[in-house]
Amino acid sequence: MLALLALAVGPRRAVESAARALSADDLESVGPILQSIALPASTREEVRGDKEILKQLRAEIVDRMPEADLEPENITRFSVRTIITLTLTIVAVAVIITTINADEITSAIADANPWWAVGTFALGILTWIGAALTLIAFSPVKIPWLRTFLTQIAGSFVALAAPAGIGPAALNLRLLTKRGVTTSLALATVALVQLTQFAVTVAILLVLSLASGDGGALVSLPSTTIMVAIGGLALAAAATLLVPSVRRWIVKRVGPTLSQVWPRLSQMLSQPSRLALGVGGNVLLSMGYVLAFDAALAAFGQSLNLVDVAVIYLVGNAAGSAVPTPGGIGAIEAALILGLTTAGVSAPIATSVVVLFRVATYWARIPIGWGVMRYLQRQGDL
DSSP: OHHHHHHHHOOOHHHEEEEEEEEOHHHHHGGGGGGGGGGHHHHHHHTSSOOOHHHHHHHHHHHHEEEOOOOOOOOOOOOOOHHOOOOHHHHHHHHHHHHHHHHHHHHHHSSOOHHHHHHHHHHHHHHHHHHHHHHHHHSSSSSHHHHHHHHHHHHHGGGSSSSSTTHHHHHHHHHHHHHHHHHHHHHHHHHHHHHHHHHHHHHHHHHHHTSSOOHHHHSSSOOOOOHHHHHHHHHHHHHHHHHHHHHHHHHHHHHHHHHHHHHHHHHHHHHHHHHHHHHHHHHHHHHHHHHHHHHHTTTOOOOOOHHHHHHHHHHHHHHHHTOOTTTTTHHHEEEEEEHHHTTTOOOOHHHHHHHHHHHHIIIEEEEEEEEHHHHHHHTTTT
């Protein structure tokens, strides 16, 4: 208020007004925090037009109170980015403490072949490369390869505090908007990336199912109960869309994004090389996880047909990711263990395989992603 009054009537009259309303101690306490960083945004903008106004205010207070100590205090403003990072860190630590089973992980890693365990982590790096290639291919502007690759690594940290796929998508959106892409176009690009990932996963499953003959037990028709539940949810969603206000809300929310997705897809279809790069990146993303999962099996002396491994991972990961838990924790592990036991792997070995796989492709990535995210924030890329 003192700064705002000074802008309107001058420093002297502002201090005289403050002296009539405040005690001497209160007026003295105001002096050290008379800094632009402590002001509301609108007042801060006005103060920048008269850079001497705050100094003059402090001088007026000293003239009135010669013994006052008005040495400026060290004040730091927390940005939204800082708050989000701090929140994510707290959530990450909480999830790790409440979810991770240190004894189970230690036992699994101790029993695993160390070379195959390292191979599991190394093959998982292919997923970062694939995700980066896809975003570069579909981006409406040229984005540096290294920054895009590092953003995918940072997504490994964000994934701990958001359901599977949402955290990395948010970082990709941020990367594009920081490069000058409009929010609606960036949303459309990220939606196109997600859509092609889904399409490629389905295509891989169909190809592998045909290649394996029957497609494996995991891709057989779900039970009647599950089918009834899915049908009930579909009917509920359809009934909700019959309400005009709900339809208008949905159109208002998703309309701008959908209106941008089709032009982006049309543009990609007219550029076969970029479309091929994007699809190839998605294939590399999926197969990186499949190969890492196969390496985790080999670490415990297990061997399955690569087609079966791919079907087990892709179906299990899709089923687990449908559960809205951070990073699919719990659901993905359960689905993968079920898939392995269905394929004939004993339950104890299947559990160890899945634990090793998740450590190499999820848990071990978290500190790396945190460090990379901090670096990208300092560089102004996120």
